[in-house]
Amino acid sequence: MMNAVTVAGLEKDMGRFRLKDINLNIRKGYITGLIGENGSGKSTLIHHMLVLKKQDGGRISILDKDLEKEREELLNRIGLVFAEDRFPQNINPKRLNGLLTVYYDHWHADTFFAYLERFNVDATSKIKFLSTGEKVKLSIAIALSHDAELLILDEPTSNLDPTFRMELLNILQTLMTDEDVTILFSTHITTDLEKIADYIVMIDDGEVLFDMEKDVLFESYRKVKGDRKIIDDAGELLIGTTINALGFEAMTREPQALVELYGRKVLIENLTLDEMMYFIKREKGETING
Numbered sequence: 272m273m274n275a276v277t278v279a280g281l282e283k284d285m286g287r288f289r290l291k292d293i294n295l296n297i298r299k300g301y302i303t304g305l306i307g308e309n310g311s312g313k314s315t316l317i318h319h320m321l322v323l324k325k326q327d328g329g330r331i332s333i334l335d336k337d338l339e340k341e342r343e344e345l346l347n348r349i350g351l352v353f354a355e356d357r358f359p360q361n362i363n364p365k366r367l368n369g370l371l372t373v374y375y376d377h378w379h380a381d382t383f384f385a386y387l388e389r390f391n392v393d394a395t396s397k398i399k400f401l402s403t404g405e406k407v408k409l410s411i412a413i414a415l416s417h418d419a420e421l422l423i424l425d426e427p428t429s430n431l432d433p434t435f436r437m438e439l440l441n442i443l444q445t446l447m448t449d450e451d452v453t454i455l456f457s458t459h460i461t462t463d464l465e466k467i468a469d470y471i472v473m474i475d476d477g478e479v480l481f482d483m484e485k486d487v488l489f490e491s492y493r494k495v496k497g498d499r500k501i502i503d504d505a506g507e508l509l510i511g512t513t514i515n516a517l518g519f520e521a522m523t524r525e526p527q528a529l530v531e532l533y534g535r536k537v538l539i540e541n542l543t544l545d546e547m548m549y550f551i552k553r554e555k556g557e558t559i560n561g
């Protein structure tokens with residue numbers, strides 16, 4: 272099995288918003304980061320990867336099982352973390368542990384309580400009294416305590432303090448090396464993905480814009496800054512050109528060619544994932560608007 276998740280031709284019409292022919296492979300044993308603007312469809316995609324209905328177009332297989340037919344078994348093998356919590360609010364994590372023992376085939380109470388202690392979450396406090404970040408930590412502790420082979424984390428880090436975010440990234444990386452799990456991780460904190468992701472998937476307006484190995488992505492594209500006068504001439508080599516008081520900035524796949532053609536009139540730099548998203552989005556907007 273090469274892919275932990277295969278999404279083929281997923282279509283979902285939600286009225287104003289549509290997932291359009293989503294084809295996606297989440298490679299087994301790697302961390303895939305899912306990025307995209309607010310409302311681009313990250314949460315919708317994750318949701319429909321887990322609850323595909325007959326009337327939707329497309330096929331999804333997870334861990335070599337057909338999602339439609341074997342949902343129950345699959346949910347046992349997937350660790351889920353969402354930004355908002357879905358727990359019963361009036362019980363404490365200790366009581367929740369009792370429910371989870373029944374729910375999961377491979378529940379490890381000792382692991383669960385060890386994580387809660389490590390994360391500083393009070394196991395005797397009613398869930399409704401936990402802070403937003405503490406609820407996320409609870410959710411992470413659960414996801415890590417039932418031998419999940421696949422972790423799906425939808426914006427897990429947005430409510431976490433920087434210290435714990437770093438700790439979580441370390442935990443995830445350790446899991447990858449020790450247990451060979453697969454992780455799908457959506458976030459706006461792209462620096463987290465620059466640190467730990469192996470693959471990056473960007474979606475925009477319900478479509479997959481790219482699905483690439485992170486290292487290849489960063490090797491393939493560079494930022495270029497330069498003198499405004501060369502924009503027209505170099506246009507073909509520039510992606511998402513922005514003009515500012517100092518000149519222009521753009522993304523390019525051809526840094527070498529730009530240097531050969533324009534010498535000191537251009538400056539080549541490395542890109543961040545945020546900048547890549549910005550330039551790609553700009554380029555797409557320009558194409559659409561003519």
Ligand SMILES: Nc1ncnc2c1ncn2[C@@H]1O[C@H](COP(=O)(O)OP(=O)(O)OP(=O)(O)O)[C@@H](O)[C@H]1O
Nearest residue numbers: 285286287288307308309310311312313314315316
């Ligand atoms: N149940 C629903 N019915 C109709 N439209 C919906 C529903 N849920 C979400 N949408 C719409 O689908 C679009 C995509 O939303 P989604 O939550 O998937 O985006 P996202 O990429 O996760 O955004 P964010 O980064 O803000 O969390 C939005 O325009 C949203 O309004």
